[in-house]
Amino acid sequence: MTSPQQTQSLIHFCQRGDLTALRQDILADYRDRIQAGKRTKLTSDERQTLIYWFLESLKGTNNEADIQALCKAEIALLEEGYPKSTIGSDILAKYRHAIEQAVNDGDLPLTDNNSHRYTYHKHDTGKQAETHEHYALTYLKYDQQTYKALRNQTTSINNERQDNLQPVPLHRYLNEIQKLIQTKNKDRLEYKLAIAIAGATGRRHTEVLTKGNFTLTNHPYLLHFEGQQKKKEGEPTSFDILTILPATQVIQAIIQFRKLPAVAKLQNFSSQSNEVKGFNVQVNRMVQKLFQETEIVPVIPGKNYVSVHRLRGVYGAIAVHFFCPEFRHEHRFLQHYLGHVLSEQVAPNSPATPHYFHYYLVDTEGNRLGDKGVKLAEFPLTDQHDYTDKVITPEPEPLNQAQDPQPETEIFEAPLLDFIDHQLQESLKISLSQMFSSGGYTVLVAALMAVTGRSPGELIKSGTFETSDDPFTLTFSPTGLGAKSTLKTLISADVVVESVQKLRQHPDAQDLRYQTPSYIDNHCQPYVTQAIRTHLPFNDLDEVIDFYRQTTGDYTVTNESEQSLISDEDQKRLIEIGQQLNLDGEPSQILHGLIEWVQQQLETSSSKTEPFETEDSKPETDKLVRFDWRLVTETLHHQAQTIALLTQQLAKRDINPTQTHPQANNDDYEAQIQQLQGQITQLKQQNDSYEKQFTQLKKQVHDYEQENQKLKKTVKRFETVKKALLGEQLELPIDTDGNNSQTSQKTKPKTTAKTSRKKTRKTRGHKGAAKDKAQKVLDAVTQWNQQHPDQTWAINTCLLETSFGIHRQAAIEFQQEHQSEIEQLHSNSNVSNPRTHNRGKDSQQLKAFVLPLIED
Template sequence: MASTEQQQSLSNFCQRENLTALRDEAVANYHDRIQARKRTKMTSDERQILIDWFIEHLKTLKSKDAIQSFCEREIALLEEGYPQNTIASDILGKYRHAIAKAIEQNDIHLNPDNSHRYTYQKRDTGKKVEAHEHYALTYLKYDSQTYQQLRNQTTDVNNQRQDNLQPVHLSSYTQQIQQLLQTPTTEPHQDLKLAIAIAGATGRRHTEVLSKGTFTQTNHPYLLHFQGQQKKKKGDETSFDILTILPATEVMSAIERFRAIPTIAHLHSLPSSNTQVKSFNVQVNRIVIKLFQETGIVPVLPEKKYVSIHRLRGVYGAIAIHYFCPQSQHQHRFLQHYLGHTLSEQIAVNSSATPHYFHYYLVDDDHQPLTDKGILLSEFPLLDHPSDKNQPSFPPQTVTTQTKTSPITTSYPSPSSVSLIPSELSQTRQSELEKGLSEMLNSDSYTVIMAGLMAVTGRSPGELLKSATFEPHDDQFTLLFSPTGLGAKYPLKTLVPGHVVLETRKRLKNHDDVRDLLYATPNQINSHCLPYISGAITSHLPFDNLDETLDNYTQLTNNYTPRPSRPLNQHLERIAHRLKLQGTHEQIYQALIQWVEQQLDSPKQTNLTLSTLRPIFEKLDLSGSDEEMVDELLKWIDRQLNAPVLPAQPSVDPLLAQTLSNQSQTLAWLTQRLQSLEREHHENHHYHGDDNAVQSLQTKIQKLQQDNAHLKQQLSQLQTENDQLQQENQEFKVISDRMEVARQALFGEQLSLPIETDTTPKKTDRKTNTHQTLKTPKTQQKQTRKRNDSAVERAKNITSAILQWNQDHPDDSWAVNRGLLEKTFGINRAAAGRFLEVHSSLVTQVNQVGKVKNIRSHNRRKDPTPLQSFVDTFVKDSSG
């Protein structure tokens, strides 16, 4: 009876004989296909037969020379039909993997006859390592010179592709990916389309999406946590954050729906070598060709015959750089991390794989290159990006010595001894505030720190944590402040030294508990923080609520806030002196009004006064009876008196000064006429008791009327100056309006991202794909929607201009209604109706400012030409 060993040997012989027959058939088919010059030389099953036969016969070889000769013959067979590059990069790897697996499973036993020991130096670390290796692993590969030659060929091809980057239209690509992410269950090939969308949105490999990878939601709107890299050996796997080019919540929703498909769930955890996984990959590439190559969204690279799923990884890289790569970082260093090329290195070297993904560049709707980097970083910072680890630490943490971040020494005084802005408070009250504020600014609780900063700056949580900018100022208790970070900055008084506020704010933004808040909008931050502020205030400060705290801030800083006074020119000063008017400028204005009223109330002075004031009436375009015009004049002076005084802001001081200077010129003309009136009063006071005085005054009136022509000439010049003044005021208000729009956009509305979250065509979709030759009804509908969107935006700009007009011309206001938009400004009916519905609050505001009582009849019999000219100028300046 045969022993167990003999039985096993007989079984192996039979298996080899069976494999030999199968191999002979596969090799014959292989040679036939080579002769016929067919594209496919061997099927994957035939290659697997060759590998299995190789392993079985390798077990019988007992010497180094025999093994070397056996390996060389196998490589020569492969070279009959395959290029060396394919053999080296793909086929030999499968052979070597099978050999290593057989050794691991003890199907092949290492012994002195078939193996050897040696030491080598790792290329990446320089570390010397000892290895015990089968001779088949030593000889079943090319020599180092061949591999170097193959690498040079690959580098040359890659260089050609990098020298000839292919354009990808950003909007078209992201819209296609987004549409695929939302593929419904009823649509054919849902599984294939979802796989493509997920790979395109995350930059992951096909097998990682299908079976190997694990994705987890994070707190960042454009980050997912990933584990399961395809090219990592078992035991070397790691997890890391990956960027998404569309909102992570949308991508994660698609992943969950994809993994829930029964056929996909069956493939989970299967390797890339699995036949079903390979079959799925072939089907995916067919859909990629149809949706991305044939539509012209992604061009075919040089030396490639089609666009594969793997090419989308390169497009993903270009978009990730455009959205999130810091300006100060090279794109290679940035991308290699999020592609997973250099995760195990504490100090990452440059990966040689990453350059193979720099084959595309992005273009906009006008086919112009998009070269900006990190356009979303300001709104969605990557706080955990590896480059942050090597950045300089935050500026000195002077607020506390017990902060969670590393303490750093500084020359600034510690906030524990923080000083309060000089005030008239009692010593007890001041000490109480200094103690409470010091405790709050030194706290480890972010809500207490937030409350302390609000108390010393008067600003909101959203401004302190997100939207506003604070910069140093020469004054100890002042900062340069901008509520949005856009446009002008102006001095902001602080209750404690400005540098303490800056350092405390930086510590707050670096606090572990506020990292999630940094991704929220300012309004969301306010909603989250404000409920906790009152408790922090009552625990540390002598106030019952936030309102009292802010009142205290206003009271202590008011004395230090510069308040520009109304200009008083020399003419008015002389009149005030001669009329013995004293007090502030506002008091002098009031006294002047009273003096004019007294002059008009005197019967003997009425004719003279009215004659003198008529040029003023004409200058101001006043009409009606004498009494009505005098009332309007008094109202005009009162409006000048009550006109709001703009705060002093360094960025607008030159314009403000020029505006006030022009106003002074107009006021000088008025006061000159009043001075003349006063002089006439003194010269003729001796006529008051004489009947001849009436005759004399009438003669003087006639003389003044004769001078009317000369006065009209002067009035014409003054009117020109007044027009210039109005134009300058309009320019100033345009600037103010832009600042207000920016503020409202940041605080009042959710900002839209460059990547829209629905499939509705947006304004940027100006072009259709070049392959389309016929306009379908759906395309026409999209184009109509685009035109309406543009018209609605234009109607909004027009309405903003009318709001400014109504503010500047309260006596000649316009009502915003459908007729005005359609007939006067050419807005189509559908867009006008949509605008009035969507922006009803803005329309209501405009009509309220214009004191419109009847919207339909308010504009009747009015000439719209001046309004049209004003609107055109306003819109042009705003868009410039």
């Protein structure tokens, strides 16, 4: 760990221009490696140091001619060890990115002497545009003729690959991707899921790891994707992508993948960081093992191995086979779903898409599968604009049972199931028992829909379900307001009520309970459909609902919008009766008064067979009483219809409390409404307070993240210079008083170390074997750490030299050349300080484990 004094000293060191001396050391090693024919010419740290030196040189160069000469010399230096294709496509891009970043950050300000303005025509649209750039961006690149020649060379190589397409067995490839995406083995799980997701979506591995954002659509094989790599600023990066496995499985795997600790810690790193590169190295090694060594995916001409990027080409072949319309060209079809051409306007074919036509599919007999769009009849592609809401994204539940499943719920079928086939009855009983015992809320929703016919919105939020005297009948209301009706169930009503309560208490269903029932229905539809296909003998939701209705005799609940049970004529007659009895108001009020009066008359009739009459009775009263007895018979005849009317009117009154109703019921409802309004006001106040706190915290986090990124860049730069300058053994000189003579004296050991290192270069013939041995040690220690997570070892110079007899200089060079791989090992093994991690440990057990592997 670098101390503040060392850091400050390093700042002074860099500011004094000693980057030039450091650059000379790097170039000496660079040219030695070229002469020795080594594959690695410059390490990533050394290359970054050269870029730092170049930026510092630009700051002191303030005219076009000098900048042009500087750029020309740097390109010539790179051409000593690298081909133009590598320089033009990779190395110069890193230089130019650093220059652009320095300009944007203000570290390399643009002036009239070091920059210029010019107009150009955009390649894709042909529109004229103007830009202002540093002369280094103008001259640090090849001319158009060179780039054209490089493109022709690339085209020639790609043509050779397209003229020699490689076969991929479709069933074996899909089986391997399916096995990886559903694996329960946690060993190296992050690499397995990365391969599976990349293979199923056709996305780049860095997009899968950190950059990409995936959401479900209404199509079972489409995801909406944002965060495309290799897009310039301002270009669209949001589009639909096809999946070669069901989208629900893929999105479930993505959520699981992003939650893994080894993946979560990489979210803030760029795709060019050593951490991400180290992760990709491990992914490619596993791809070679699972796909290349098993001969599922062949090596294409011009490549030495199968990488995860090659799976993108296999994905393209499968996407065409599954979904490309018969009369549409594969190139035009595939370039959209790869994200190469996103504009709705007519556009030329993307030059990138042909690089993914390197494979063709074969069946189990080795016969070519040339058909296109074999899944279109079942899953047609249309314009997808209705995406799942991105604000609320509850985690989709696994469709398979957990490793420790709960005891299965015992299912008692209703007598209604007796008429169906016995085999189907037994299959349903087993499937429903498993589904009601599942820990996944979407699987539970599918089971409840199958036995009640109700929607996800009613099950999760709005509906009320209560048991009744019939063990297979519920009292149900779709909104919890007003009238309740009977609802037949295909299993015990007690199990249904208990399962609804379990569903509403599920942690992953809580966010949905704040949404509208229609939103819940749309959100759950793809998950429920997948659960139905996985667990039940039906193909989709419609078949499930049809089966329920046929089984229950279409015993559905009457909605308020349905036609009233009492006709308009009977309503008119009821109003006329009320007028004759001096009963005014709504039909419900008339009916209420009529029932009260009928009850009084029945009580009176129990003691007298003649109409009640007093001396003070008036003739009008006698006439009314005699007429009322005639009305009683007619009223009782229509009693069922009038009660239904009352039920509907009361339900409307519950929804619209402004109407005139009996005062006793109004008081109860007004008290409830006032109580609810008070709760709503309190919740709104709490919500406003939380939103303010959240906004403040979010701003603090954003400020801390920006400051952290700046510190990381500074520390990384200083650590790079430190490693290249001082190695691992020398302490950093601390310049506390600015005394040049003191600094000069303390840097003398560096010259001695350099001289000593040059003397040892004559014996480099033995380093190749030593480094091979070091590689075997690294592989063996990786296996040891995976098998002994509580007794891990770090790779450092002491371990390689002392325990395994590897020459010290070879050990140091090996660690420099395999830095990213070693750092990845340490990260996976929770090694915080490689130098001190092994202290105090007995290496005998490790040596007993490693040495047989080295000898083999």
